[in-house]
Amino acid sequence: MAGKRRRNGHRRRNLAAVALLGGVGLTTHDSAKAGGMRREPGPKVNIGKTSSSSEPVTYLADHESYTKDGVATWSGNVQIWQGDQAMRADKIVYDRNSGIMRAMGHIAMIEPDNSTIFTNTLELSNGMHNAIARGIYIRMQDNAKIAANGMRRTESRINDLSKVIYTACKTCEKNPDKPPFWQIRAYDAKQDSEHKRIEFSHAYLQFFGVPVFYFPLFSMTDPTVKRQSGFLMPGISPHDRYLGTYATIPYYWVINDSQDMTVQALVSTRTGPQISAQYRNNLRFGKIRFTGGVADATRHNTSFLNFLDNRTESTSTTGIQGYARGKVDFVINRNWRAGANVNVASSANYMRDYRITGYGNEVLASDGFVEGFGVGSWARLDAQLYQGLNQGVIQNSQLPFVLPRFSYGFQAQRDPLGGVFSLNTTDFVVYRPEGVNTDRAQIRLNWDRPFHNALGQEWLFTLRLDAAGYQASHYRQQPLYAPIGGTHTSGQFLPTAALKVSWPFMRSFAHGAGVQIIEPIAQIIASPTRFYKPTSLIPNEDSFQYEFTDSTLFSLNRYNGTDRLDSGVRGNIGLHGNWTWRGHVIDFLVGESIQRSIDPYRSPYDGLGHHLSSPVGRIRLSPNRFVDLTVRGRYNPYGKPFDYGEALVNTGVNHFHVNAGYIYEPITPYYLYQQNYRFNQVSRAYSTPISEITAGVSGDYGHYHASVYGRRSLSRKEFVSIGGDVGYANDCFGLDVMFIKQYTFIGGQQRNTTVLFNFTLKTIGTFGING
Numbered sequence: 001m002a003g004k005r006r007r008n009g010h011r012r013r014n015l016a017a018v019a020l021l022g023g024v025g026l027t028t029h030d031s032a033k034a035g036g037m038r039r040e041p042g043p044k045v046n047i048g049k050t051s052s053s054s055e056p057v058t059y060l061a062d063h064e065s066y067t068k069d070g071v072a073t074w075s076g077n078v079q080i081w082q083g084d085q086a087m088r089a090d091k092i093v094y095d096r097n098s099g100i101m102r103a104m105g106h107i108a109m110i111e112p113d114n115s116t117i118f119t120n121t122l123e124l125s126n127g128m129h130n131a132i133a134r135g136i137y138i139r140m141q142d143n144a145k146i147a148a149n150g151m152r153r154t155e156s157r158i159n160d161l162s163k164v165i166y167t168a169c170k171t172c173e174k175n176p177d178k179p180p181f182w183q184i185r186a187y188d189a190k191q192d193s194e195h196k197r198i199e200f201s202h203a204y205l206q207f208f209g210v211p212v213f214y215f216p217l218f219s220m221t222d223p224t225v226k227r228q229s230g231f232l233m234p235g236i237s238p239h240d241r242y243l244g245t246y247a248t249i250p251y252y253w254v255i256n257d258s259q260d261m262t263v264q265a266l267v268s269t270r271t272g273p274q275i276s277a278q279y280r281n282n283l284r285f286g287k288i289r290f291t292g293g294v295a296d297a298t299r300h301n302t303s304f305l306n307f308l309d310n311r312t313e314s315t316s317t318t319g320i321q322g323y324a325r326g327k328v329d330f331v332i333n334r335n336w337r338a339g340a341n342v343n344v345a346s347s348a349n350y351m352r353d354y355r356i357t358g359y360g361n362e363v364l365a366s367d368g369f370v371e372g373f374g375v376g377s378w379a380r381l382d383a384q385l386y387q388g389l390n391q392g393v394i395q396n397s398q399l400p401f402v403l404p405r406f407s408y409g410f411q412a413q414r415d416p417l418g419g420v421f422s423l424n425t426t427d428f429v430v431y432r433p434e435g436v437n438t439d440r441a442q443i444r445l446n447w448d449r450p451f452h453n454a455l456g457q458e459w460l461f462t463l464r465l466d467a468a469g470y471q472a473s474h475y476r477q478q479p480l481y482a483p484i485g486g487t488h489t490s491g492q493f494l495p496t497a498a499l500k501v502s503w504p505f506m507r508s509f510a511h512g513a514g515v516q517i518i519e520p521i522a523q524i525i526a527s528p529t530r531f532y533k534p535t536s537l538i539p540n541e542d543s544f545q546y547e548f549t550d551s552t553l554f555s556l557n558r559y560n561g562t563d564r565l566d567s568g569v570r571g572n573i574g575l576h577g578n579w580t581w582r583g584h585v586i587d588f589l590v591g592e593s594i595q596r597s598i599d600p601y602r603s604p605y606d607g608l609g610h611h612l613s614s615p616v617g618r619i620r621l622s623p624n625r626f627v628d629l630t631v632r633g634r635y636n637p638y639g640k641p642f643d644y645g646e647a648l649v650n651t652g653v654n655h656f657h658v659n660a661g662y663i664y665e666p667i668t669p670y671y672l673y674q675q676n677y678r679f680n681q682v683s684r685a686y687s688t689p690i691s692e693i694t695a696g697v698s699g700d701y702g703h704y705h706a707s708v709y710g711r712r713s714l715s716r717k718e719f720v721s722i723g724g725d726v727g728y729a730n731d732c733f734g735l736d737v738m739f740i741k742q743y744t745f746i747g748g749q750q751r752n753t754t755v756l757f758n759f760t761l762k763t764i765g766t767f768g769i770n771g
Helices: 015-017 350-352 667-673
Strands: 058-060 065-066 071-082 085-095 100-110 116-125 130-139 145-154 160-169 182-192 195-205 211-223 235-237 245-253 259-268 276-284 286-296 320-333 336-345 364-375 377-386 401-411 420-430 439-453 457-475 487-502 505-509 513-526 570-581 584-593 618-622 629-637 642-653 656-665 690-701 704-713 718-727 733-742 754-760 765-770
Touching: 145 182, 160 195, 286 350, 320 350, 336 377, 457 690, 656 754
Parallel strands: 235 765
Antiparallel strands: 058 071, 065 071, 071 085, 085 100, 100 116, 116 130, 130 145, 145 160, 160 182, 182 195, 195 211, 235 245, 245 259, 259 276, 276 286, 286 320, 320 336, 336 364, 364 377, 377 401, 401 420, 420 439, 439 457, 457 487, 487 513, 505 513, 513 570, 570 584, 584 618, 618 629, 629 642, 642 656, 656 690, 690 704, 704 718, 718 733, 733 754, 754 765
């Protein structure tokens, strides 16, 4: 029967299809792993199954022969498979009496998890479930590889390996015998395909063939696994200002296909231990994320001077301390969703000492909401709570409770007159234990009618109506500090009409390769004049910042809210220009405002102290694809200084990039509302100009990369922060050394220097040291 092909009585299957039977699911957020493997939980995925020994063995061969005593020999491109396992070889001898198959020559066996075993001699029994081989090579996912002197397989679940080498580095093509960048060399190893683990005994971690670390026992997750319970890589920091020497030991628990939890213990030399947990749940109709922790804090914190030169006593930071941070999003139906965000902590110093994410912010914000979307409409009902972290500046008793807030927006389609109507409202109840309490109902109606004429002019006619009603109390307290007592009901009503025209002139140049645009712009806005006196009964919850720049030159209201409104008769003029040719771009806008009335209660630094305002403008220069420069500002021709200015430049070529920025403002407006500015009790921080420069340089060459950045306050003549990163990364290894130096004070955190070392071994995990 030599020279014939035979099917063994079963339907022949395509080998390529068999090799793909063990599917792999898409996942994200891979974390460092030791015993466990942590990724984003997702829908259930099939990672392959073990074939049953009762399934038939199917083969294909160029030649076959049989002997009288039941020995079959298949040769010439032999392909054989059973269930989800497949194998090819030059020759296979099968003894039907003993059930043993001996494969020889260029053997490649494909496993259910898509890994492949290569060898030259292999003996199989019990179908393809038991095996013995010498000189094997296993290629797994993520370029992971195992080489061993010998292998013994039991029930397709356990591979016992001897004299093992494991690595995820590429083999040198010019010198295949050269040791890889890193490898684990062990006396023996056990690969458990059922529990998806690899355990090495008497293992050495080698770099370029030189042993660096010794592990009596080292266990890791199989590279084919996406999620598995177990201990993750521990972390250690030899020195921390607040914790001293500390270590973290995380454990990852896969609850089911959609849920997982990471529990981490932290022990330190300067304070008590902490236990924290992160819980994640991917539901069919939403997501749940929660992180929390509790600690026995024993470190006593002393008082400190904040940047307002106020001595602030630290909050209670000893004893049981904790924090909670969570986010929930639910999809109710195709139009509605709901959710909540929770951020609370027992104290700011606890967050600082234990390095809790979110420390350094001004406040912790929590909210719950219901939100709906329709055709041209949107609605949201929420409640908001805040906790202050910037001690000495923000007191918790002065922070508001917004219970509740309702927002709604609607925009209609174009009406028969050619206009577009829109409606917006934001209504809320604000309560402060110490401060102004406000109830507000507000609405804005807007109608825009664009049109153009035969001269090419673009016109926009706008009608707007702003209305609001208030009930407020405690005007004498922050943030108003108004000399008014009692509870008052008030309101405001402001109709506005505006007409804006732009007349773009365009021509081509550079033999048709470029386009030039010159566009004069003019606008007139008319409304009843209204100024907000210190004794005004209209409270202010959302309009503390007034911005007159090129970006708001043609805005009807230049406040960032609606409690304060621009009013009176004013005109705005501007000139916009653009040249674009052969990859070069020049774009600019200059303009100013002409106002009939001057607000006597305005800020002296807003550029609107005269009937003709300070000019504002911006210019962007991009001479080529390597350079981009944007400069904007406001110049005061009456006092001769700049009221405001900023610049941003980006430049670089392949593998090298530089960026820098600068900002200037004659005051620090944030601090205006921290003390009673109505009676000139303004802090020194308010009158200090903002004059800061930032710069950063980054580059890479081959496998190396580096970056450095810095931020310096020119007005205070001191650095704010500096830092840098130097690293190396190749196909299987990464090393980063990061340096961060902070010169500022944040909630009692003194100036400090941090050095981080992170190195990554592909398929094994990331190790970090914080110095």
